[in-house]
Amino acid sequence: MNDKVLDRPPFVEMSPEQQQRYFAEWGFVLLPGIVTPEHIERIIAEEEGENRYDWIERWPGPAQEEMITQPRLLAAIRRCYGEDIRFFKSVYAEWREINEETRERGRQILHRDYDPGAPGHGDFRNSCAAWVNVGHYLIDLDIDEGPLWVVPGSHRLPWVDARGNFEHHADDARMVLCKAGDAVMFHNRTMHAGGVMQSGRPRPSVFLSYRAGWAAPMGEVSEWPAEVVARASTELRPLIEGLNDGVRVDPYGVIAGGI
Numbered sequence: 128m129n130d131k132v133l134d135r136p137p138f139v140e141m142s143p144e145q146q147q148r149y150f151a152e153w154g155f156v157l158l159p160g161i162v163t164p165e166h167i168e169r170i171i172a173e174e175e176g177e178n179r180y181d182w183i184e185r186w187p188g189p190a191q192e193e194m195i196t197q198p199r200l201l202a203a204i205r206r207c208y209g210e211d212i213r214f215f216k217s218v219y220a221e222w223r224e225i226n227e228e229t230r231e232r233g234r235q236i237l238h239r240d241y242d243p244g245a246p247g248h249g250d251f252r253n254s255c256a257a258w259v260n261v262g263h264y265l266i267d268l269d270i271d272e273g274p275l276w277v278v279p280g281s282h283r284l285p286w287v288d289a290r291g292n293f294e295h296h297a298d299d300a301r302m303v304l305c306k307a308g309d310a311v312m313f314h315n316r317t318m319h320a321g322g323v324m325q326s327g328r329p330r331p332s333v334f335l336s337y338r339a340g341w342a343a344p345m346g347e348v349s350e351w352p353a354e355v356v357a358r359a360s361t362e363l364r365p366l367i368e369g370l371n372d373g374v375r376v377d378p379y380g381v382i383a384g385g386i
């Protein structure tokens with residue numbers, strides 16, 4: 128067995144308490160079988176070969192919307208971030224276009240998703256102090272087929288550069304080989320990288336981002352469309368309403384001018 132691969136079976140055995148402890152210790156955790164095979168089929172049918180889009184561009188169809196409130200996923204996030212959480216961002220991606228450099232490396236560069244937003248692009252969605260990205264993988268991943276790479280424990284490493292290149296941690300990076308329908312929660316400071324599909328097949332995945340209710344983004348963000356909020360179920364609405372609510376906490380001092 129490749130010593131860079133983290134075994135999946137221990138994750139399958141974990142109780143909710145163990146998942147919470149593992150996430151706190153290592154900055155990520157695999158949640159097995161979050162999306163059923165039948166649900167995956169509906170998501171793929173809904174997307175009809177989309178390469179990539181951010182839900183800020185368009186709200187998806189019902190199959191992806193249903194993912195937001197998957198009970199085991201919400202329970203795992205709430206154990207780590209508290210009862211009051213917001214769903215603030217999502218991206219659907221199939222990775223059909225990969226640049227030459229990424230293909231040669233076999234994965235993206237190791238990076239963190241925490242992003243102070245301005246002054247560069249003014250998108251503050253990733254700037255809140257406490258949030259989690261949840262990668263949902265809709266096909267089986269393998270060593271040469273799009274593994275997720277993570278640097279275990281890197282959420283504890285000092286804050287140096289929000290979107291920098293962390294390749295100097297490459298020796299510590301490990302592969303997580305999800306089965307179709309698994310999700311991986313990774314902390315906003317955990318270094319990670321998506322792996323290339325050497326076969327060239329698409330790699331359908333959905334990244335849902337949630338934050339603690341108190342952790343407001345460091346600048347104004349767009350709310351989800353009013354019509355989506357208006358028709359949302361009683362379960363979904365509190366997750367998608369009030370994306371600017373909370374307190375602006377900038378623990379890293381990375382935003383010029385602070386709060």
Ligand SMILES: O=C(O)CCC(=O)C(=O)O
Pocket residue numbers: 240262274275276319320321322332
């Ligand atoms: O595709 C993945 O597994 C990770 C994607 C990612 O980290 C990114 O696009 O920033």
